[in-house]
Amino acid sequence: xxxxxxxxxxxxxxxKTTLARALQNLLPGPWLAxxxxxxxxxxPARLRDGAEGIAVDTETVTVGDxxxxxxTAWAHGIAAMARAGAxxxxxxxxxxxxxxxxxxxxxxDGLDVLWVxxxxxxxxxxxxxxxxxxxxxxxxxxxxxxxxxxxxYDLTVDTGTHPTARCAALVAARVE
Numbered sequence: 001x002x003x004x005x006x007x008x009x010x011x012x013x014x015x016k017t018t019l020a021r022a023l024q025n026l027l028p029g030p031w032l033a034x035x036x037x038x039x040x041x042x043x044p045a046r047l048r049d050g051a052e053g054i055a056v057d058t059e060t061v062t063v064g065d066x067x068x069x070x071x072t073a074w075a076h077g078i079a080a081m082a083r084a085g086a087x088x089x090x091x092x093x094x095x096x097x098x099x100x101x102x103x104x105x106x107x108x109d110g111l112d113v114l115w116v117x118x119x120x121x122x123x124x125x126x127x128x129x130x131x132x133x134x135x136x137x138x139x140x141x142x143x144x145x146x147x148x149x150x151x152x153y154d155l156t157v158d159t160g161t162h163p164t165a166r167c168a169a170l171v172a173a174r175v176e
């Protein structure tokens with residue numbers, strides 16, 4: 001079976017989106033890329049900073065029931081695109097640990113998925129976060145290791161010790 005979905009999990013500023021773009025340029029055929037930031041940006045304003053939606057407070061991200069419902073719907077929507085023939089790269093942050101991965105496993109059931117952990121040292125993520133200037137300071141450090149606890153991967157890459165092109169080549173070599 002050929003890989004239909006690549007799921008990239010890593011903390012904020014770990015290099016997931018840059019890696020997803022590199023994969024789109026490297027892999028044969030068209031691949032769509034969707035990040036959790038796309039979902040957050042699509043939320044109504046009242047859910048972008050509230051108890052029912054998603055709230056970011058320096059090092060902590062809290063999600064409410066409305067966000068969880070929409071997050072699950074989003075995962076199933078991406079799975080539907082893959083089932084309809086699109087090949088997809090997802091970049092996400094598994095804030096809920098194994099439960100986050102299980103949500104994706106449920107949505108992607110029956111599809112050929114490559115699970116990729118995107119790592120970088122907390123200090124590297126913090127430097128990227130500071131350079132970007134559009135993230136809550138401290139989030140990258142808080143998430144750098146925590147989002148990987150209890151997650152099983154087919155492959156891990158380190159964007160802090162290897163250039164994006166090398167990480168993309170490692171992922172591409174695993175895509176069928």
